[in-house]
Amino acid sequence: MSLDARIPSGPLAQKWDRYKSDMKLVNPANKRKFDVIVVGTGLSGGAAAATLAELGYQVKAFCFQDTPRRAHSIAAQGGINAAKNYQNDGDSVFRLFYDTLKGGDFRAREANVFRLAQVSASIIDQCAAQGVPFAREYGGTLTNRSFGGAQVSRTFYARGQTGQQLLLGAYQAMCRQISLGNIRMYPRTEMLDLVVVDGVARGIVVRNLVTGEISLHSADAVVLATGGYANVFFLSTNAIGCNVTATYRAYKKGAFFANPCYTQIHPTCIPVSGDHQAKLTLMSESLRNDGRVWVPRRKEDCGRPPASVPEADRDYYLERKYPSYGNLAPRDIASRAAKEVCDTGRGVGPGGRGVYLDFSDAIKRSGEDAIRDRYGNLFEMYERITGENAYRQPMHIYPAVHYAMGGTWVDYGLMSTLPGLFVVGEANFSDHGANRLGASGLMQGLADGYFILPYTIGHYFASTKQVKVPASHAEFKKAEEGVRQFTRRLLSINGQRSATSFHKELGRLMWENCGMARTRQSLEINLKRIPELREEFWKNVKVTGSGEELNQNLEHAGRVADFLEFAELLCLDALHREESCGGHFRVEHQTEDGEAKRDDANFAYVAAWEFKGADKKPELHKEPLVCEEVHMATRSYK
Amino acid sequence: MNFLMKIWNSSLGKKYIMGISGFLLVFFIVAHMMGNFQVFLGPYWINTYGQFLHDRHEILWPARIVLLTMIVLHIWSAFKLRAENRAARPVGYAGDPASFAASYASRTIMMSGIIIAAFVIFHLLHYALGVRAVNLTGIDFSALRDSAGRPDIYLMLLLGFSKWPVAVFYIIAVGLLCLHLSHGMRAMFQSVGWKWTFGGVSHLPDQIARWFAVVIFIIYTSVPVAVMCGFGKAYREAAVQHLAASAVSGKEVDR
Amino acid sequence: MNLTLKIWRQKNAASPGCFETHEARDVSPDMSFLEMLDVVNERLIAGGQEPFVFDSDCREGICGTCSLVINGIPHGSRKGTTVCQLHLRYFKDGQTVTIEPWRARAFPIVKDLIVDRAAFDRIMQAGGFVSVNTGNAPEANALPVSKEIADLAMDAAACIGCGACVAVCKNASAMLFVAAKVSHLNYLPQGKAEKDRRVKNMVSQMDKEGFGNCTVTGSCEAVCPKEISLDFIAKMNRDYAVALVKGELKKSAAGGVG
Known part of the structure; x- marks a missing residue:
């Protein structure tokens, strides 16, 4: 089977417009004849369900949480990128595209990433109109902050709760459609299998988590928005419930799984404290703006209180290895560096698996109040969890699994190798290549849900012959x-x-x-x-x-x-x-x-794996990654 | 009517009724307090005031009707809300923990209300209706007349508070009233949505509620406290002697 | 450290529940409360007993799933903390800890420590949104919002919908939740157009769900993990009164009834 990504022809900047003008449309009166199943109600699933319902499709939405508002998108703290160039600092669609592609080590599909950057601005408009309380300037305009991997200020945020606020926007849009009868919501319901009839995705099997009842749901298209698989590592920053079941069972039914080895390890998490631990907590990356990362130079000093280790005996290893980026080196690089020093036996804290994130210099320079102003809530959270006061002693941090860049393989229209099965958000193999930059996960989820899938799913309905398959089918x-x-x-x-x-x-x-x-x-x-x-x-x-x-x-x-x-x-x-x-x-x-x-x-290709049966080796399919407009440069942060 | 039913049927509406009726009752409390305070100006003032009110049926009766309606609404909404609140938690928590972080006044609002209601009944029997059995002095208050032949309210107050159980009950009831007000007024401001920061004072209405309760308490209790401390003792004793004398001579009490 | 746990056990909404006593032996003060329960459950499974079910998901204090009443206080006694971020170091060795579900008529118990909070969703569906379709939106900066208003809306929007306010309120009132939701959208210019409709519909749905009334005790504000202010309840009361009166005026202006 050949992997056709169905990328529109033409110059990079015109591909999406060309797709939209060439695609076939569904007559408004006919839309209500199409049933769509959406599994998962995070940013991408919630946005997709609401938007599809607004368009007139009959939507059934499923989530395993007790309400769609609790999906793990809620936990994102930092922000969402968009090429608005409100700061007049030279940002543009191209720059956002290039930063994202480079951040992903050129292992993403160029056309997808460009489209992502293109629709990013509309996301901010949409969310502001929904009432997302983004941070503002005194003049009433939206404000921005900078984030890792970029030299411009393009990250929009809502205090430390950007994920929750964006999710509430999508959830509220869903609520409106539920009240209008266009979405039927099934909370506390878990998808346990995908139903494929004659090679086309036709429905799902779900279990009601309260009663245990198994039920069947048929539809003209199935959308999986079931998030990432980071919990395969048991300890991760993901929620307890995050799992791979939906996409994995789709994989077993014929949807190829792409790049599963691309997993992101986030450098600033609270270290593991013992065997009992159920999950790891992320401390915002922004802490590295003022904190200095170090470990003792000698193993013998690791047990000593950090304050008693003299300056000369400290190894500020990020500053040493990456003088130009220093403590702000990208996530993958900072994580690996922490592991390396701990592997040499110089790690601190329980089991020697931790490094110091030290604010004493910043406190000396700007005063404790200034630091409290910037990071007060994070310091509080740190104290809640560890019982330590990070104003007095350095934080202990260690990398933890955070995000899955891999996922179900999808074409340009977000459809998997199974016709009728669409996969959006973190669940697809996505636009992040081999590494995701901060503040672009939210962007991708919403782009897929609000602005891409609603177009491409219509094109699918209009361009393929549709037959209804009832849930009574064999x-x-x-x-x-x-x-x-x-x-x-x-x-x-x-x-x-x-x-x-x-x-x-x-x-x-x-x-x-x-x-x-x-x-x-x-x-x-x-x-x-x-x-x-x-x-x-x-x-x-x-x-x-x-x-x-x-x-x-x-x-x-x-x-x-x-x-x-x-x-x-x-x-x-x-x-x-x-x-x-x-x-x-x-x-x-x-x-x-x-x-x-x-x-x-x-290796400039997407590795898409096809399930060949239990205990058989899956078959590898390659989708070559061709950069038409940019050069695959080497990432350097020295 | 439809509009009123809408208010009555909604949870917030009942709180408006509770709050607004309470607010109007507060007006009465203030007016009553100002009346009482005239006792310190001597018998002429307060008795003139009493006669004035008594003669103005066009003020008295509407005021009484409004007052009674407010009392009924206040109590009715209280019990209705209470019943709904009880129904909202059919199974309670283990060990019935006290309401978390709630003020004493808020936790006891129902109890203070009921005791105040009981006191109001006593108070009406005591002074307004002049039921001899409840004033512990054996004197018929309704028969008291001053030298101008008017009902002698001044003497009635002095006599009434000269019995310490009455005065103590009065002070306790006023205390409870103020406890009730300190939460009730705050809740009333909250229920109608008045919660402003003004002149650098955050939650000004809350502060007003708190201080208002304190002021009311001081002014109301000043009368029985003064009487117990000997205020008007000479006047009272003279009157009692006179009463006794006239009772012996069987003459009309006329001073 | 060791703890004695009195945990609520209830098969389903229809059957009566009761407390069971279990020992949590050799637990670490660094554990979170839920991790301690995980350990207890693991031991129950090993012994062939049914583990207790309880809700939790993100375990970092933002999803609002976890919902335990600990010694009579929802989320335990630490200020501004959800139970998933409550650590055992704040308990005493040998202490007896009572663990119960949220208790309210509007939150029926599903099983053990899990309750059904769908009432909150239905309140949101009654009006907790801005009626704007995807694609309708004007340029984001075309409508300035003053920083004060944006901050105020954010304070209200911080609500995680956990329901601790209902659980702690002696009247099981949902006023803080509904007020936070109403205020978030009613403060913002984007939500102003349907301000009156929103507050009326959401309050009416809240009443239908069987929550109690607000008696302004302030328990909800004190227990709220996001420290949502009671002031939003005042704001909602105000908005509701205005909406009622405006609704009547409009009706009489149109010369019609109901």
């Missing part, structure tokens, strides 16, 4: 039976270990062997260990309760079962990609001074 029954069997199997094992213990063990394997630095050897260990662990899971997992009630244990076990398969795919992809780029660092492929070494000659 394929639906088959999928339902599969789901029931899966649940029965989990409940019948009655072994010795909880699903959480398997998840933790998987997470440790992934973090140790497929985390910030990967080697052929470490990946091969995982490729051997993961199937063993999976086998043990299916023999020895213990799931209490029944399937006919609210059973969090069962929900989690099902998700872990999928992670246990997906992790193998991730490692396989990481093993095959014999280069280092963005979030994927292969120790074998580095420059003399330890920087990532990309191999454009052999």
Whole structure:
């Protein structure tokens, strides 16, 4: 099967306009005849559901949370990029496009990224009109801040809650459509399978998480907006409920999975404090504007109170290695540097897995009040979690898994390799290439949901012959039976270990062997260990309760079962990609001074994996990445 | 009518009724207080004032009707809201914890209200209706007349508060009233949406509510306290002697 | 450290619930409260017992999913904190801790410590939005919003919809939530056009859901993890009164009834 991304021809800057003028339209009166299923109600899913309903489509929306407003998009703190050039500092669509593409180490699709930059400005207009309380200047205009990886100020924000406020905008738009009867909302409902009839996505099988009831839903198109898979590492900054189940089960039904090895590790998280830990908490990247990162020069000093380590015995390693960017080096680079110093035994805190983020110089320079003004809420959060006062002693930080750049492969129209299955937001393999820049995740989710999918899905409806397939079709029954069997199997094992213990063990394997630095050897260990662990899971997992009630244990076990398969795919992809780029660092492929070494000659492609059956090796398909307008430069932050 | 029903049927509407009726009752409390305060000006002032009110039926009756309506509305909305609030939490928390971070006044608003209502009934029997059984002096207050032949309110106050249980009950009731007001007025301002920062004072209406309650308490209790401290003692004793004398001689009380 | 836990167990909305006592042995003061419950659950599973179900998702204090009443106080006694960010170092070794679900008629219990807060969604659906379709929006800077108003709207919009205000209120009133939502949009010029309709519809839906009334005790403000101010309730009361009166005036101007 050839991978056709269906990128419109013509100059980069005209592709999206050309697509829009060439696409086929659905007559307004006919739109209500089309049913669309949207799974996931974060920024991309919420925006898509609302916009499709506004257009007149009949939408059914599903989420596993108790209300669509709680999707994990809510946790984004920093902001959202847009090429508005309000600051008159030379920003433009092209510059945003180029920064994003470069930030992703040139492993994203050029045309998609350009389109993202193009629609970014409309997102801000839309959100402001919805009542998103963006930060403002005294004159009443919108204000901006700068963010990593850019030399212009183009990030819009709403205090420390940009994600929540944007999500509330989409949620409110959904609420309006729900009240108008255009969206039927199914909260606390989890998608457990995709139904494919004659090679076309036709519906889903879901489980009501309260009653355990399994139901079938058919539609003319299915949109997955189910977020990323960072929880395959068990400990991540993702929410407890984030999972890969929807996209992974779609993968098993024929939707190719692209670039799973691109995972982002965020450098400024609160370190792990013990075995009990369920998740990691991110501290905003903005802290690195004033904090200096260091570890003791000598191992022996690691146990000493930080204040007693003299200046000369401190190693400000980011400033040392990257003099021009210093503490503001991009996320992937700063994370790796932290791991390196900890690997030499100079890490601080529990288990030697932490580095200091020290504000004492900034406090000396600008005073404690100024620092409190800038970061007060973050310092409070830090104190809540660790019980330490970061005005008096340096923070402990360590990198943690944060975001998944990989995801379901989609074409320019956001459709997967299965016709009728669209994937948006973090769930698709996205526009971020091998590394995502700060403040562009929100941008992509909303771009997909508000401004791209509503066009492309209409084109799909208008340009392909549509036949209604009812949920009584044999394929639906088959999928339902599969789901029931899966649940029965989990409940019948009655072994010795909880699903959480398997998840933790998987997470440790992934973090140790497929985390910030990967080697052929470490990946091969995982490729051997993961199937063993999976086998043990299916023999020895213990799931209490029944399937006919609210059973969090069962929900989690099902998700872990999928992670246990997906992790193998991730490692396989990481093993095959014999280069280092963005979030994927292969120790074998580095420059003399330890920087990532990309191999454009052999690896400038999207790796899309096709499921070939259980226990069979998936097949690799390549979509070559061709940069028509820009040169694939080497990223340097020295 | 439809409009009134709309107000009555909504939760916020009932709070408006509660707040506005309370507000009008506060006006009465202020007017009453000003009346009481005239006791310090001597018998002539206060008795003249009493006679004035008494003779003006065109003021007295409308005022009484409004007052009664407000009392009914205030109590009615209180019980209606209370019932709804109870229904909103059918199962309570373990150990029935006290309302978190709530002021004493707010937690006891219903209790203070009920005790005030009981006091008001006593107070009416005591002074307005002059029921001899409740004033503990054995004197018929309604029969008291001053030298001009008017009802002697001045003497009635002196006699009334000369009995310490009455005075203490009065002070407690006024205390509860002020507790009730300190929360009630704040809640009233909140219910109708008055919560401004003015002249550098944040939440000015809240501050007004608090200080108003304190001022009301001081002024109202000043009368029984003064009487117990000996204010008007000579006048009272003279009157009591006179009353006793006239009771013996069976003459009309006329001073 | 060790804790004795009295945890609410309830099979579903229809069946009665009761407290069960469990010991949390050898837990670390660095754990969050929910991580401690994870540990207790793991031990229950190992012993073949049913774990307790409780809601949580982001575990960083922003999604508003977690909803436990700890010793009578929603989210526990730490100011401005959700229960997922409450750490055991604020408890005493050997302490007995009572854990209950939100209790309100409008939030029926689903199971154990999980309640159904769909009433909040229905209130939002009644009017908690700006009626603007995607693509309708004018250029964002075409409508200036003063910084004071934007900040005020943001203060209100910070609400995470957890429902602690309802849980703590002695009347199980949803006023703080509804007021935050109404105020957020009613303050902003973008939301002004449908200000009256919004407040009337949202309040009417709130009443239908069976929440209690506000008696201005201030418990909600004190317990709110985002420290939403009681002032927004005053703002909503004001807006509602204006909307009622304006609605009547319009009707009489149109010469019609109802």
